[in-house]
Amino acid sequence: MGALANWVKLQDQYECYFFIADLHALTTDYADTSNIAPNTLEVALDFLAAGLDPQRCTLFVQSHVKQHYELPLLLGMITPLGWLERVPSYKEMQENLANKDLTTYGFLGYPVLMASDILLYQPQFVPVGQDQQAHVELTRELARRFNQFYKLDGGPNDGEVLPEPKVLLTPSPKLPGTDGRKMSKSYGNTIMMTDPEPVVRQKLKTMVTDPARIRRSDPGEPDKCPVGDLHKVFSTAETFAKVYDGCRSAGIGCIECKSWAANALVQILEPIQIRRAGFTEAQVKEILEDGSSRARARAEQTMQEVRAAMRLTPAAPAAQ
Numbered sequence: 063m064g065a066l067a068n069w070v071k072l073q074d075q076y077e078c079y080f081f082i083a084d085l086h087a088l089t090t091d092y093a094d095t096s097n098i099a100p101n102t103l104e105v106a107l108d109f110l111a112a113g114l115d116p117q118r119c120t121l122f123v124q125s126h127v128k129q130h131y132e133l134p135l136l137l138g139m140i141t142p143l144g145w146l147e148r149v150p151s152y153k154e155m156q157e158n159l160a161n162k163d164l165t166t167y168g169f170l171g172y173p174v175l176m177a178s179d180i181l182l183y184q185p186q187f188v189p190v191g192q193d194q195q196a197h198v199e200l201t202r203e204l205a206r207r208f209n210q211f212y213k214l215d216g217g218p219n220d221g222e223v224l225p226e227p228k229v230l231l232t233p234s235p236k237l238p239g240t241d242g243r244k245m246s247k248s249y250g251n252t253i254m255m256t257d258p259e260p261v262v263r264q265k266l267k268t269m270v271t272d273p274a275r276i277r278r279s280d281p282g283e284p285d286k287c288p289v290g291d292l293h294k295v296f297s298t299a300e301t302f303a304k305v306y307d308g309c310r311s312a313g314i315g316c317i318e319c320k321s322w323a324a325n326a327l328v329q330i331l332e333p334i335q336i337r338r339a340g341f342t343e344a345q346v347k348e349i350l351e352d353g354s355s356r357a358r359a360r361a362e363q364t365m366q367e368v369r370a371a372m373r374l375t376p377a378a379p380a381a382q
């Protein structure tokens with residue numbers, strides 16, 4: 063939700079490309095691909111329901127744009143193995159997903175796929191949270207390495223084809239799960255964008271609070287409470303002030319405080335859910351195909367420059 067709220071704002075400030083990374087799903091879910099297509103549609107619905115407007119941004123599916131298969135191969139030729147092995151999430155995910163064999167070429171190479179996803183659009187900025195800055199840094203290093211090896215004769219920017227994108231730091235608010243840990247499906251602690259009101263209220267009721275607040279008369283600290291984190295993201299300044307005062311002075315109880323958080327969540331989720339229900343599957347597919355066709359055209363421009371800079375054998379005119 064945090065990322066989506068930012069993207070909705072960005073679509074009016076920049077020419078934006080947003081995609082559903084179904085090829086990335088293959089890096090960990092290659093053995094069972096049955097969920098990838100249905101999840102792609104679900105994610106598209108989330109994007110649309112949250113307010114991404116296909117008239118104001120390009121919304122597409124990664125695997126529908128074949129250039130996303132081509133650039134990683136070419137960039138892979140110049141990627142030192144050491145760069146990939148030291149990406150922090152490489153070891154981390156192998157340990158966290160111990161039930162899957164992630165000693166694959168595809169998993170090791172996923173940062174190259176990600177760099178390609180970015181560089182294909184020759185962007186100025188990549189909107190990411192702080193935790194993803196390292197990935198953009200690797201993308202910048204790869205672009206620099208490419209530009210050192212290959213130049214487009216007579217091209218602008220000294221013939222450099224892949225500009226180094228800058229990070230557009232977007233706030234990534236902390237959204238804890240109902241048990242206070244990071245919200246994640248695998249922990250079973252999520253509040254879903256599609257949860258109806260009674261489910262949201264029930265989940266909030268069981269949410270953990272500041273552990274120091276055992277009795278109603280004990281003062282608490284919203285900064286140490288997962289419910290407090292939800293208030294920070296979703297509540298109005300007025301409610302937020304009532305939470306701080308009431309919690310620290312033991313003037314309010316946790317049940318009341320949680321019901322305010324539930325009110326705020328329901329108020330935000332309701333219009334999203336109504337918008338979501340307004341789309342048919344056929345409409346979503348049409349939107350994605352239209353976006354993918356625009357993305358293909360833009361990515362192909364880059365690829366023509368990439369192929370020319372690398373001096374790959376030009377195709378005969380009839381085959382182009």
Ligand code: SF4
Pocket residue numbers: 271272275282283284287288289290305308309314315316317319320
């Ligand atoms: S009053 Fe609210 S912020 Fe304070 S501990 Fe209870 S649930 Fe958390």
